[in-house]
Amino acid sequence: MHDWLAPDPVGLHAQARPDKLALVDLASGRRWTYSALDRAIEQARAALGALGIGPGGRLAAVARNSADLVIAQQACLRSGAIFTPLNWRLALAELDAILADCTPTVVLTDGTAGFSPRAGTQLLDVAAFAALCEAATAGPRGLPGDAGRPCVILYTSGTSGVPKGVILTPQTLFFTGVNFGVLGQVTSKSVFLAESPMFHVIGLVTSIWPPLVQGGTVLVSAGFDPAVTNGRLADRALGITHYFCVPQMAAALRDAEGFRPDDWSLEALFTGGGPNPPANIRWWLERGVAMVDGYGMTEAGTILGMPLDPALIAAHAGAVGQAGPATAIRIIDALDRDVPDGTAGEIIVKGPHVTPGYWNRPAERESAFTPDGWLRTGDIAVRDADGFVSIVDRRKDMFISGGENVYPVEIESVLADHPAVSLAAVIGVPDTRWGEVGHAFVILKPGCEDAEWELRVHCEGRLARYKVPKHFQIVEELPRTSTGKIRKNRLRETLNG
Numbered sequence: 001m002h003d004w005l006a007p008d009p010v011g012l013h014a015q016a017r018p019d020k021l022a023l024v025d026l027a028s029g030r031r032w033t034y035s036a037l038d039r040a041i042e043q044a045r046a047a048l049g050a051l052g053i054g055p056g057g058r059l060a061a062v063a064r065n066s067a068d069l070v071i072a073q074q075a076c077l078r079s080g081a082i083f084t085p086l087n088w089r090l091a092l093a094e095l096d097a098i099l100a101d102c103t104p105t106v107v108l109t110d111g112t113a114g115f116s117p118r119a120g121t122q123l124l125d126v127a128a129f130a131a132l133c134e135a136a137t138a139g140p141r142g143l144p145g146d147a148g149r150p151c152v153i154l155y156t157s158g159t160s161g162v163p164k165g166v167i168l169t170p171q172t173l174f175f176t177g178v179n180f181g182v183l184g185q186v187t188s189k190s191v192f193l194a195e196s197p198m199f200h201v202i203g204l205v206t207s208i209w210p211p212l213v214q215g216g217t218v219l220v221s222a223g224f225d226p227a228v229t230n231g232r233l234a235d236r237a238l239g240i241t242h243y244f245c246v247p248q249m250a251a252a253l254r255d256a257e258g259f260r261p262d263d264w265s266l267e268a269l270f271t272g273g274g275p276n277p278p279a280n281i282r283w284w285l286e287r288g289v290a291m292v293d294g295y296g297m298t299e300a301g302t303i304l305g306m307p308l309d310p311a312l313i314a315a316h317a318g319a320v321g322q323a324g325p326a327t328a329i330r331i332i333d334a335l336d337r338d339v340p341d342g343t344a345g346e347i348i349v350k351g352p353h354v355t356p357g358y359w360n361r362p363a364e365r366e367s368a369f370t371p372d373g374w375l376r377t378g379d380i381a382v383r384d385a386d387g388f389v390s391i392v393d394r395r396k397d398m399f400i401s402g403g404e405n406v407y408p409v410e411i412e413s414v415l416a417d418h419p420a421v422s423l424a425a426v427i428g429v430p431d432t433r434w435g436e437v438g439h440a441f442v443i444l445k446p447g448c449e450d451a452e453w454e455l456r457v458h459c460e461g462r463l464a465r466y467k468v469p470k471h472f473q474i475v476e477e478l479p480r481t482s483t484g485k486i487r488k489n490r491l492r493e494t495l496n497g
Contacts, residue, residue: 006144006151006170009177010074013215014038017188020215025067026232027222032067034215037074042138044075047129050136051122053105055080055145058153060104061126062088062095064112064222065198068130070208072108075133077151077170078144084153084165085199088112094163098155101360102165147171153359154201154298165359166298168205175353176301177209179324183294183305184242184270188215192242193232195221196249201298202273207244224249226256234263241266246273246484247280250291261289268292268308274485275391275409277416278317285310285317295320295391299355299368299375303327304389318413319388327351329389331381336370344392344405347381348374380407397488399428399436401466411438411469414462418455420448425478425486426469429495438469441478441491 013020018035025031032040053059059081061069069085076083084102086095092114099107099118110126124132152168180186194207211218219238221229224245230253233240243266245253250271253259261284268290276293284291290313294305306313306321323329330338331345339345354375357365369375380392393407400406408426415424423443428436442455452472459468479490 004147006077006147006149007174007213008078008144009174009209009213009215010034010038010041013212017215020188021217022212022215023067023070024217024219026219027066030067037071039138040071040133041074041078042141043136044071044133045079046136046138047133048075048079048081049139050132051106051124053079053081056082056150058082058084058102058104059106059108060084060086060099060102061108061198062086062112063108063110063126064088065195065203065220066110066126066222067220068126068133069108069198070218070220071133072129073152073204077173080145080149080151082150082153084155085204086155087197087199098163098165102153144170147174148356150356150359152204154199154204156298164361164364166355167357167359168301168355172301172353172355173205173209174213175326175351176205176296177213179302179326179353180206180294180305181210181213182325183302183307183321184210184292185267185308186210186214186216186242190214190216190241190267191219191239192216192244193219193221193229193238193240194244195224195229196244196246197223201296201301202244202246205301206272206296211242224252226252227258229253230256230258230260233266234258234260236263236265239265242268242270244270244272247271247276248274248480248484250284251280261287264289270294270305272296272320275412276318277413279413279417281313281317285314293318293320295379295389297377300327300349300351300377301353303329303349303353303377306388316384316386316388319384319390321389322387323389324351324353326353330374331383331389341383341385344380344382344407346395347377347379347389347391349377350374397427399438401428401431401436401438402434404464404466406436406438406467408438411440411459411463411467414459415440415442415455417462418458420444420451420454423478425488425491427488427491429471429492431470434466437471438467439471439473439495440469441473441475443475443478 013034022034022037023032073083150167153165155163192211196203198204272294296302304321328350393409411426422445429439431437479487
């Protein structure tokens, strides 16, 4: 048990700034001040009780983003229940496997995915849940529960196997709010556009908790549409200051109708969830947009982030920054020894924002943590002399060619610098002479012809010979997860037949 109680920033701001705009549902136009949001959460807490969801019970959601899901999550936090948003893009068999793991009492749906409930599980439309909450009478407000109890389960995207449920607590949510709040310069005047899916840590935690902790405003979007998002970012009446997306979403904004960055009120465009080549970051800086890259994961929320200073971003383009105030990091070798600056090693993390473990999988926790409690991220990083950290690659994606470690992200960044390349992904494949060599999958920009020799010469001028891919394969698309990450396991499967 922790010796402090669960934080409740909405309850605080309902007293400190009751009339301040807290939450907006962009699809319906509904709006809540902090006072109204606090009351709505209390009504939702009463509705959970009427549905038979008590402390420790699970409320799942298979639905697109809405303010109702934010209210549901906050109500679960206050009641001791566990909110479990699920990826509505999954196949029914995949959803069934996850539902069998978390065994919710109620599943909120919006028709996005159709499936039959398990025995003992009730399906409830999100709109019906909202009506139930509005009709409910809030009961007496009790003391907050323990800050270390589970209040959210987020299932990983499962790029390397069956998804596992990451347990988040009021403590981990709050300290991600603190970490990103400090790194991202969040204040009570901040306005976040939250449209990354809420079954992902960026959507449910990073886009919502930092502004709520500070008393800012959250605008909830049902989902990403680049032309619509461009219009919202340029709408000074909305006054959006913070927008968090994966690099692929940022690229889509560039190519979509209504791209007018000169009209944006953004303090920065925050990216994470995947590699962001330095050339891409400089492109945005040249257009007056501070593209602030960061690093986090489902198990720990926000870990690292770049400062908002364009000069520092330009000087360290490609880095993901420095650790948040609640975070300790180490970079270690294969024997768990700290490596000197400039040397690649696995990044490990410790802090109050780190998950206590995985739902129904105690053995997974043992393998994910060191004996003294550091979370193994599985990511290879380098810290420079100024203290800025760059993610080199996933440990599992590194391959060895002729005895040398090769990190695909480095090659992908070089390929991204070629004017004909839209996107590239590199994996290691077996080779009789060198053990492993690189195989590059490349998407070319419209109008560019297949020119493998150009890509090879481009790489040879910028990389050591052993890093230059042996194979270049031009493709139309790359397989992705629901959050935009390239599924390299699928690329390997295509080569293995």
